Amino acid sequence: MHAMKHNYTTMPDPLRCSGSIVTRELRNSRAMIFAIEEINNSTELLPGIKLGYQIYDSCASVPVSVHVAFQLSSGLDPMFYIGDNCSQSGKMMAIVGESGSTPSISMSHIIGPFNIPQVSYFATCACLSDKQQYPSFFRTIPSDQFQADALAKLVKHFGWTWIGAIRSDSDYGNNGMASFLDAAHKEGICVEYSESFNKYQPRSRIQRVADIIRRSTAMVIVAFIISGDLTILLEELSLKPSPPRQWIGSESWVTNPDMLRFSLCAGAVGFGIERSVIPGLRDFLLDLSPSKVAASPVFTEFWEDAFNCRLGKSEKNVCDGSEDIETIQSPYTDTSQLRITNMVYKAVYAIAHAIHNAVCQESYAITHCDKLTSIESKQVLTQLKKVKFSQNGYDVSFDANGDPVATYELVNWQKTESGSIELVAVGHYDASLPVGQELHINRNFTWVEGSTEVPVSVCSDSCPAGTRKVLQKGKPICCYDCIPCPEGEISNATDSPDCFPCPKEFWPNAKRDTCLPKPVEFLSFNEALGIILAAFSVGGACLAIITAAVFHRHRTSPIVRANNSELSFLLLFSLTLCFLCSLTFIGEPSEWSCMLRHTAFGITFVLCISCVLGKTIVVLMAFKATLPGRNVMKWFGPSQQRLTVVSFTFIQVIICTLWLILSPPFPMKNLTTYKERIILECALGSSIGFWAVLGYIGLLAVFCFVLAVLARKLPDNFNEAKLITFSMLIFCAVWITFIPAYVSSPGKFTVAVEIFAILASSFGLILCIFAPKCFIILFKPEKNTKKHLMNKSQS
Template identity: 75%
Template sequence: MEIGLRLAVSLFNLLIAVVAGSFNDDVVRTIQSADALNGAGVSAEAPLVKCSLQGSARLPAFSMDGDFVIGGAFFIHYQMHTLVNNYTTKPELPRCTGSFNARDLRFSRTMIFAIEEINNSTELLPGIRLGYQIYDTCSAVPVAVHVAFQLSNGQDPVFYKGDNCSQSGVVVAAVGDSGSTPSISMSRIMGSFNIPLVSHFATCACLSDKQQFPTFFRTIPSDYYQAAALAKLVKHFGWTWIGAVHSDSDYGNNGMASFLEAALREGICVEYIESFYRSNPQSKIQRVADVIRSSTAVVVVAFTAVGETKVLLEELARDPPPPRQWIASEAWITDSNLMRFSFCTGAIGVAIQKSVVPGLRDFLLNLSPSEVSASSVLTEFWEDAFNCSLTKASKQNKRVCDGTEDLKTLKSPYTETSQLRVSNMVYKAVYAIAHAIHNVICEETNATRQCNKYIRLEPQQVLTELKKVNFSRNGYHVSFDVNGDPIAFYELVNWQKSEKGVIEPVTVGYYDASLQRGEQFRINRNLTWLEDGTQVPVSVCSESCPPGTRKVLQKGKPICCYDCIPCPEGEISNMTDAPDCFLCPREFWPNAGKNNCFPKPVEFLSFDEVLSIILAVFSVSGAFLAIMTAVIFFYHRTTPIVRANNSELSFLLLFALTLCFLCSLTFIGAPSEWSCMLRHTAFGITFVLCISCVLGKTIVVLMAFKATLPGSNAMKWFGPPQQRMTVVVLTFIQVIICIIWLVVSPPFPVKNLTTYKEKIILECALGSAVGFWAVLGYIGLLAVFCFVLAVLARKLPDNFNEAKMITFSMLIFCAVWITFIPAYVSSPGKFTVAVEIFAILASSFALILCIFAPKCFIILIQPEKNTKKFLMNKN
């Protein structure tokens, strides 16, 4: 059964190699024992199993033996040599070629530096020597898969392990790769053997899925946080209309998907989304560049790897686009090799935290000629960097290196150690693996550490301890959450021109996902924008709608494209880009800009208005006129004309008219409970008193002529007592009506919010409309009755007959109050009160002028007519 299980494992490895497309090249094991191939019936004491490697082993870029070996995978070249297999010869190993990536060379050398530092440490793995096997994957999946098999199988050509054909010389863990797509491929293969893979630069959020990648860890944050940070960055500067380009890889596709999801939550619209890969035809790259050139979006978010960014910027450099604000992912924002493109000045993006690794710079720059010559990778780097040949003149007519070449004077991504970012991620990844190994093989006894180099260390043990690591190195914390991710912390980096005119990455802020929402994003210094400007560029589909307007989406366009429509009457919007307007409270009204609600102005007929002053002057003048008339009548009370006109009722009428004139003043001013009750009741009672007196005078005239007829004694039935009683009774009826009105439903002050939308009218509500119209109706009834009697008496012949004047006064009185009704109902606001005051004054002036003016004229101007003889003269 054990032999059958081992056979199944071997066949499984063989199947993986076939799927990877590298069957002839992958390192596989075949079981040479015939007994092992028999299947059933094989005994437990099977002959010694011989295991051998098939095919050619891939040579590492850098390697060193050790007690325990750590693998490494880096992106040292930009391209993979493409082969066309004709299936007639054995395919070559997929190999890396193309231009040299000095940045990842620095990463690989950082791994060597960290391992050498650990080997020299007395605290971590004392007495243990770590080895390494570092490979170049050129960020190509076929090469990465081959490297994964290489690391999973070891390099011994033939080995014996008794009856167990197990892995020999297998790495206990690996660091890499520099890209998400190759890391995904490597993790799927190495995860089958429980070999941990700790990446320093693979950021795809998909790698946090422990169901698919149970052995994957990383020291760089997941793109989930990077996407959120980039979306918040775009939102922070008010950019709602952007373009988006991304690598057509797992890194770019998953990263852009996360960014678009975050951008949607932030209300950001995307004009275009373009994907490409560095190996695409030039026509595809050119099409993406043309889309960027012709777009209306000023901001371009580039979620691309260094390789894709390089080919895109090279294409754009042929015909630079209009000014564009580049928003960069961490993959390329700190790549100094890309900072030669001047049209990208002002680019801003998130980057791994800048750090310090003591001793690394000296290690990188102190390359001896022997070290360089011993490594084909370092030789290629040296010759490429200094444009010379270490051996002899090349076909490109390069000069022979003369030994004066000095790395310290070289400007290259390899020598750029002033802002170590990803290099520190490599450094931390190596130390995380070393701590995991330490926790497995080392024990502390009596304050000393003892490590067993002869222990059989399984990758599974390292995997278990990696999940628990928690330490700090050079002030930087290292630990992993349940998904194998670290705490997300980014610096915000801005490309700014130095005094020498060279673009340099400058840290301008940070994003810390461990802080509370709203405190995660900070900018602490000035930024440079596109074209080396200082003003934040504008990138919107539509200009922001100011307060007082609302957004209306344009048909068939994204939500960021809209028109600004003024708020309807009575509604406001008090913020920019308001989706809706809202009504002001009932007692408030929008200002002219419709962006704020102010208390509505309160309107009533106040004493400081011109109209009120005019009406008050007429009111006081009328009262003064009535008083002066009473004074005149009193002074000439013994004259025939005063005595003949029923002086008692005349004085009472003048008193009532004085009250009528003055009661109009109660209608001016802010309504209150007392003023509302007073103005209507005083008006009703005083007017009835007036009409009662006029009615009494009219009846006296009729009775006087009746009394002159033979046998008539009418006057004794309507003498002074009866006249007084008539006035009292008629007035008392109005008093009763007013009392009932005040008791049942009196007038009260009210804020009229319906007549005018933009202001409040303070007025007196009638309370009971029946009571109000009963008061007016009673006045009208008496006025009509008085008018009828005056008409009947108008042709009586004697000079003292005042029925004609009473007729005119009642005619005017009735006309005024008949026209008052529609005017009162239709007049808005304070003009309703003005109409009522006008009616009171007009009718009062009609009475005093028609009844008393002729008599005063005779008394004062024509005293010769103020004689009994003249009055008794019949026409």
């Protein structure tokens, strides 16, 4: 449009358009005429009534659109048809248009109060769905709200979470991008930058946007922009090499054939209005006789631009009449991609159906229309809200917001073998389908730089299972670091925001992406430590049996008879049991084994210590009996010795019985000692019972040790007191060190410490008490005589 300077002294000139004609819009206007002529020739729709029309060129300018709106609402326009058959000529029933959102908003504000319905075929701003502000606005193209949702779902579908956004600085771009950003936020998509501009702004502004795109890290750019603005930006980007970018486009440019010349956008993906076929339209468009062309300034300009000749009396490049419109390649003649043109076609038919419903009635399957009936635009507006019909295979209806059912065709810019770019339909989107099923893809894509692999556009790579996302300070939620899950916790999904702990009896694997049952650990016969301890246990029992066999073989020898053979055999028997009871500590704990191991240990050890104590008392009594006037042995004969052993042992039996009745040991899974494995062990049940058993053994051992110390210097060559002293010293040392070792040892080593204490004290007793005697019996038989015994005793 020409810029005007006002001096405010004269009336300004009328608004005049400048530049060349847009042949796509020319095709749209011709499609409107074609639809009106179809309706006027129809015997079903408005039979007997002719529709008139008048076409205005707004030049995509708000001032021109406002000027036209005022003209139409005032009713001062020239009559459409002059003649007696036109009953309401000059009366405006409805408006088809505008194509742009911003001009449509301006027009709707003016004509809305007059209840003049406005049906746009290309104004997609979501703001126009507000019936409070735009009560008379309808459209046959879906709202940008649906397109924004579709674009957000498309971006999410391909895993792009880090994108750039550019938009036209207009109602279309700003509102469309606002809707998209809101939908993208709900889908978890982050925007690195969001810039707006238009072609009327200074070049520095365009350069700034281009530089932002070049410096950005986002691979994907979503462009809610009109073709004219994007053209300027792409030309700027072409001046200086830019990193490859994957373009995602809105309907306004991604299906525009004029934009396919920009190879910079090869691989672009976007949503377009579904392609359609309008039978007869191509023939109508090509039906341009020289007289029609010459009679219309618009057709004259189109003809002269298309054939590069001049109509009229020009001296050079005169059109000679041989020009054939079918030979030119122009959007006007290209009916292979009818998208917006079909929206014009449907808009005209929607208005015609609204008028039909207002003036026509059906009676006995015969439609009667009264062309003399005077109707107002408000009646057409009311009927337009109820319109629902199918024309040429296309369903047309409007919801409460004046919007149609939103369906789109998913298109992809693919390079052909010749190097040109063509639009290829690769899927579709239907907003009426259930959530998650709206997008359907049925063909392969060609991406940026001809790649068949989906480009990656993320701020941070996905966090694998076993890690969690930690947001980077000051950056969007899509920018994060991947932190390994802490000990004992896992994450089993990618991009997990949190780790969660495993159940008590489970532990993470090395990758920390799954919970595995904790290994159950106990002192087993299959492991080295268990085998060694079991071998020593069996070896000790065998040693005790062998010693008993040696003593039995030489039971009549002086050294055996002099050392109380009955108590010696009972002691060897108890030592055998002590060695064997350590085997109950090895293997998987069970209810019975837990009760058996502690009670068997306590009773056999008391039996063993009772025998040692009996032998010590016998030594003392024997020495006292050798003194003149003393006959104490009659008070501690064999019967008393047996009674002493039984009495001391019976006390331990009572203690163990009370322990088992009140709070017995039981198998338990220890989950606290080690986090990564389960220790299967025997819980004491009652700690008092356990320490009572040990305390009683310790009390007897200390008592025995004291008596042995008192008798250690008695003049007897085979005096056992010295040997008992050493054995009790070892026994007490072992069990004193056992207590801290037992308390501090973890897991199965607690059991190992207990077994070691049993074996060490048992070996101490058998080696200190019986080894010297066996050595004399087997290797020094000359000393195993009564004479030798008596001589040493006298000395």
